[in-house]
Amino acid sequence: MITRNIAGVNKLVFESILYREIENKGLIREEQPDFFLDLNLNQVIKAITEQKKDYHLDSIFYTPLKNIHNVTYRQKVFLDLQNERILQSIRTFSDKMEKMYRYLSGIERLYRYQKERWLMDSAEIYCEAVQTLFHDLTSESPESEAFKELIDYVGKYITSDEFENLRKETSGMRKKLDAVRFTMIIKTGKIVVKEYGGEEDYSAEIKDAFSKFSESGSGMKKVRTPQFPGMNHVEAAILDLVARIYPETFQDLLDYYEKNIDFIDPTIGKFQKEVQFYLTYIDYIAKLKDFGLQFCIPEISEVNRNVSCYDGFDIGLADKLTREGKAVVTNDFFLEGDQRIIVVTGPNHGGKTTFARMFGQTHYLGILGLPVPGTRSSLFLFDNIFTHFERSENLDNNRGKLEDDLVRIKTIMDRSTSRSIIIINEMLSSTTLKDAVTIGKKIVSEILGIGCLCLYVTFLDELASLDGTVSMVSTIVPDNPEERTYKIVKEPADGLAYAMALARKYRVTYDEIIRRISS
Amino acid sequence: MKVFLMYPDRNMNPDLKLPWNADMLIDDLELNRITDKMANGDKFLRETVKKVLINSETDINTIYHRQAVLKDCIRNREDARKIYEILVRSIEEEKRQYFWFSQTNPELILHESIKVMQIFINSFGELRKISDRTSSQFDSEGFKSLFSLIKNELDDAYLSQIKELLKTLTFPKGVPVSVELGRGNEGVNYTLLKIMEKNSKFSRIISNGRSKHYTFTLGDRDETGAQAISEMRNRGIINITNVMKESAENVLDFFYLLRNELAFYIGCLNLYDYITLKGEPVCFPLPMDGNENILSFMGLYDISLSLGISERVVGNDMNGDRKDLIIITGTNRGGKSTFLRSIGQAFLMFQCGMFVPANSFRSDLKNGLFTHFKKEEDRSMTMGKLDEELNRMSSIIDHIKPGSLALFNESFSTTNTREGSQLSRNIVDALIEKKIKVLFVSHLYEFSISYYERMRKETLFLRAERKTDGTHTYRITEGNPIETSHSEDLFHKIFDVSIMDGISGEESGKPETQ
Incomplete structure (x- = not known):
């Protein structure tokens, strides 16, 4: 928690899930302490941090705390995380945020209408993640200082105009895109695209006729069409044709993108990264607890x-x-x-x-x-x-x-x-x-x-x-x-x-x- | 489509595994001769009967159910064998022609599934003919439900409808699908649409009326594009591919299941025909409800011994009702192991629904059969002999449950008599306290006499008989433990001198005491 000057008043504001007070002048060790090798801590810490390499957690594990308040600050977070529901809510939040970052990565290189849609999909997950986090945490009333301040922070954030607008525009855009349905007649070398005209589902009829043979629920491994992430040039071309069938919807999507390109709150982003320190250790010891x-x-x-x-x-x-x-x-x-x-x-x-x-x-x-x-x-x-x-x-x-x-x-x-x-x-x-x-x-x-x-x-x-x-x-x-x-x-x-x-x-x-x- | 030849209410598990102690049971009870005779040279039959024989059933209705099916097979052996041949033949045909299991391309899988369905629909026709001719001669529930499935579910009208539909599932004018937008605006919810008749009113409204349409045409030599289009087509047909694949697999499963289940009875028939021709008695055992430790039989013999020799073998009688501990003592080479083995074999045959090698046999059902036989040779060099025995005992304890049956043959005799008796007593006490029935062949006198002195009425003592002239009868009769195993008999027989002549051993010189 850090004292910040907001609107002329000094207030305690949630800053970090790792430190209550500034530790050791903020110095973080990048190198392993000398005794790591003898105590086999090098292997232990490697095994722990390896699970979440992208977060670069090593330096936190290399830096023993000097300040007893920071030790208890973390211990109390762990105590709260012994509550399975709190732990689960943090995991859920973290997983969603990871998914969101995956969606956003490399977005600039995508096709028109694809790029804009991925941003909207990311924002959708983000809104959901933050709201769920707030809801889950408040209903469990954690006792640690860290989580209490976090709840306070997130609570204020989700009622802000900034967040409210993002949420509304995202869900409105989603509804419009969900209403799109079109028909393709797929031939060899040629695809005809038109608006869906209410034709019947033929699979259902076949399924029904063969139910005597197929109903046993044998747990057959279904054949799947391989789903390659992303879009190929044929799909992109088809999407352009669909945009001509639904011109307004797709113009709205372009406008949405321009407006909401940077939607992640920095403190929320930092929390998700720092909380991996706790999750990764809990995951590691869970295997031993088993x-x-x-x-x-x-x-x-x-x-x-x-x-x-x-x-x-x-x-x-x-x-x-x-x-x-x-x-x-x-x-x-x-x-x-x-x-x-x-x-x-x-x-x-x-x-x-x-x-x-x-x-x-x-x-x-x-x-x-x-x-x-x-x-x-x-x-x-x-x-x-x-x-x-x-x-x-x-x-x-x-x-x-x-x-x-x-x-x-x-x-x-x-x-x-x-x-x-x-x-x-x-x-x-x-x-x-x-x-x-x-x-x-x-x-x-x-x-x-x-x-x-x-x-x-x-x-x-x-x-x-x-x-x-x-x-x-x-x-x-x-x-x-x-x-x-x-x-x-x-x-x-x-x-x-x-x-x-x-x-x-x-x-x-x-x-x-x-x-x-x-x- | 279910097959009820093995269970009144379910299919046999096609992936039935051998229990952990299968090898022990096979060795100790000499089961290979039995399964070899049942298999009659057929490898698949041997694997199937082996699994069924060793995996005991504990439900009395299942035993009755199988006994009835087996009696049907014995009565109608020609038809039973003919049905089995049809199953084997159509499975072979399918295997020879198609490799569709390994395919990943939906269009090819769809194509192959359709062909497989066509083979089996013909085989169903053949089964129908047999069923129409002979079903009235079968009495068991198992066969009745099989024939009624063939007769009612797969009638001619249905089979010809299926044949027609199979023909429509190629799409010469392109695959028609409807699509929605998912994550990243990628196409989702591909739904295959029903093809319109060319001149129907509806199709004209669609093409002339409200819908604008655009056409994407693939550029020349655009191979990745062609691949992309093929993937889209696959997404359109994936659902019906899965329906057809599942249908084909299920029909195939049905044939496999029916073959697996019938295979067991064909194996029983093989053994039955051989052993009755030899003139040995067999009977269908009487399963007893409840848990009162019923076990009585007359004329029970070691069937694997009989399968190995041309003469008939000696049978034994026993009244072991309401006994939880049966201790068998007496002369060496007097038939104790054979006796114990015949009981083990009979239990496995009994609890898989077979006939048993006896004039009569009744027992309650046991939760599991465990054998702990003295090993002739030291199998593992890494452990001492007693280590090995106790380790084996420990794995039995890992699996044994109340209501099981444990057969011990000269166990714990690899240490001195006192320690061996102490170990045996501790183990037997714990097992019978846990409601496990124990049969123990032992020459550990301290062990057997200690139970004799306790006067438990649930303990039965049997002894290998010996005539007064010293020859063996190989009969096991009731009798309390006596303090020698007639080792001198053997010694005398082999060395042709009395043991007393050569050795003035204290132990062997002792007179019989009762």
């Missing part, structure tokens, strides 16, 4: 560092697994009291990296004002995320791997503030265990000193018991160390007799069978 995964709107705080997320998951991995029809394992994280660092240990290939990504992704998406994976979540309004992920040897670099590790972590710690998030995924693997423990402890204590939030995946169990840390472990199936659960927990495992364990694995114990067979 697989039983849940999303929630997190509590975002500028103060509380006891962050948490229950039943969260790596959104990129979940997208991949569900496409392959595989199950997605969910995990929780939470920090309590003075805990600032989650130390993740345990067997390899047990989901530790995934867990680290989940932690980072959840925060990042939350700060964009988006719903995040999980059933409930509290997050911290960070100022930056820094990631330190294991790298394959960099040949251009003369420094050793340990040195590289240390230089990178030093740079990160220098740039971090108490509002930052640091995510470390395995480092110090190139030195002796003893040295690694010593250095690791030092780094943990440095990070605690900065006061930022941190998730640290490590093979060093010793780091998991330090003050200010919480220890989490990736787990395996006890009977089968090769099999991973991808659960990151603190619990010990229990053992089972071999056959009964198998019965459980295949869900054919007494209890499972009773449950699985529906009565």
Whole structure:
């Protein structure tokens, strides 16, 4: 919402569905943040924005919000959009506007009477779209500031003279064109065109005679005449002949075009483009929700560092697994009291990296004002995320791997503030265990000193018991160390007799069978 | 146009799929011999009877309906086979001549559809002749409705009207259409108009009177223009093209349907003629209403075994009424698997409306038939044997419903006796609690004796009979579990020494206890 001077009075006017206040001096990032690659956010955001490439939504997803009011502004829009009817009305509006833009594109190159008609068709959809939007939204009474102001704006717009005239002229023109009906006798190489004279429908007679054979409703795939969009020169020539049969109607059409060539209101146009940010994300997560995964709107705080997320998951991995029809394992994280660092240990290939990504992704998406994976979540309004992920040897670099590790972590710690998030995924693997423990402890204590939030995946169990840390472990199936659960927990495992364990694995114990067979 | 040979109220689904466990049923119950005999060398017949046999019906009226149609076919086997031949022949003729399914050009489709209609209208004529001559000899509802459709719906007057109309559907003077304007002022609502008689009053009024008319003439060598005109003509005839295509497809569907449905009975006839000629008994089973776990029979034999040998095979009697769990124990190679298989086969034949290989057979209808047989060889190298068995069990659980029938043959014996018995007990307990009837061939003594000790009156115990001299009779009779499978019999037979001579095994040395 922006304060505007209208007729000498300062008024709040709907401006944007994305920002309540000017954010970060209006700076929009065109480049992906550094940590995108490590957190697999590059793939996630690509998958999200790819659905609506034409809208160039990437930069909005690259720009985390700094202003808590803007975060809640967006969250409240999402809350409103949880109302299926509100969501549907926005989708309907957006689809109609897209259709309208399609109609208008390339209009200048068309034949006479065709060009003018496409403009009229576009205006017809536009009027309908805007009116329906207003009607649908008012009847659902959304609660977000953004939608309330939008309703107010659209309400004023559709009662304006500008809109009223457009609507009336469009529907009048449509009626005249609908009244046109003509007859053609199509021969080879020649078409006779005249006014329709009331001849009978022959198809109906044939249909009736053959009804005994054709009535079964077999759902036959009907033959269709291929409908090529646009008009060929024969059709254009026929249209010119029709214009001679109906001269007044077609003169009116030319006049209509001159008058209404620019009919789209800029604010309405901008709204439709910006709202794609919401629609595209909702579409993306809907596919995951179909697989039983849940999303929630997190509590975002500028103060509380006891962050948490229950039943969260790596959104990129979940997208991949569900496409392959595989199950997605969910995990929780939470920090309590003075805990600032989650130390993740345990067997390899047990989901530790995934867990680290989940932690980072959840925060990042939350700060964009988006719903995040999980059933409930509290997050911290960070100022930056820094990631330190294991790298394959960099040949251009003369420094050793340990040195590289240390230089990178030093740079990160220098740039971090108490509002930052640091995510470390395995480092110090190139030195002796003893040295690694010593250095690791030092780094943990440095990070605690900065006061930022941190998730640290490590093979060093010793780091998991330090003050200010919480220890989490990736787990395996006890009977089968090769099999991973991808659960990151603190619990010990229990053992089972071999056959009964198998019965459980295949869900054919007494209890499972009773449950699985529906009565 | 519907065919009611398979259902009292509907067509058979032409795309009937085999159920998920079809391969298991075919292997476990040795169904291939049965379907081969029914097919008598005809591939199409084999596919059809296989589908019908394996897809059990659960509606008692459908069973009665099919039994009646089958009895008609047995009584009038010559006419039934003749009708089938007409169907096969006209379908072949259509297939040989036309490829109209692949066409996309409406003018060509219209042309081909008209020709297809002409072929089948002739075949209808042939069916009419048979119907006029023999329809009074058929009693079943299925055949009666077929003959009445042929007689009443497709009378001579109608067929000749259709023949006349088919001739008018070419347009030598151009296609007359009316058109309106749609989006972008493109022509829409193409409506084919009735051609006026040349000198009718109406047509003169139109051409002389109020209407101005203009003519568009195509330029020389304007090929895209010619294409455009052809598209417009197609839009004019598209509706009648679809009417004609749909008519042709429906008539074709009708012939296909009738052939599919009759094919099943022709297959039954083939099997019936063979097995009765051999002198084996068959009977039409008695379907019981309700859900009281009725299952009794006399002289039930393994028909696929009989089809493979020249001798007649041993039949068994059983009174299993009001039993939900039937446990079969006893000597190895004593006919337990054959017995279990004969029950499985009989159920499939019974529930598709066929006769069954028995002197008498009655049962209520089951929601589904599931087999879990011990596999002779390990099929998949990726899993352990018990893994494979439990995995197979799990897929059964995915599909089984209350009211189903489950046949187990030496299941869960790939682990030790204690674990195997425990697994079997848990599974059987859950299944019978879910109102699933279970027949279980098992040598797991701990498993069978535990049900014996529970004294449930709904459990029936059967045992493979063995004469006192140790030879098998292959008869299964009532009898409680005993703690050995007579493995020593087999050992003795094969090695020609007593097992006691070679091995002083504790287990095999145990005396029979009851």
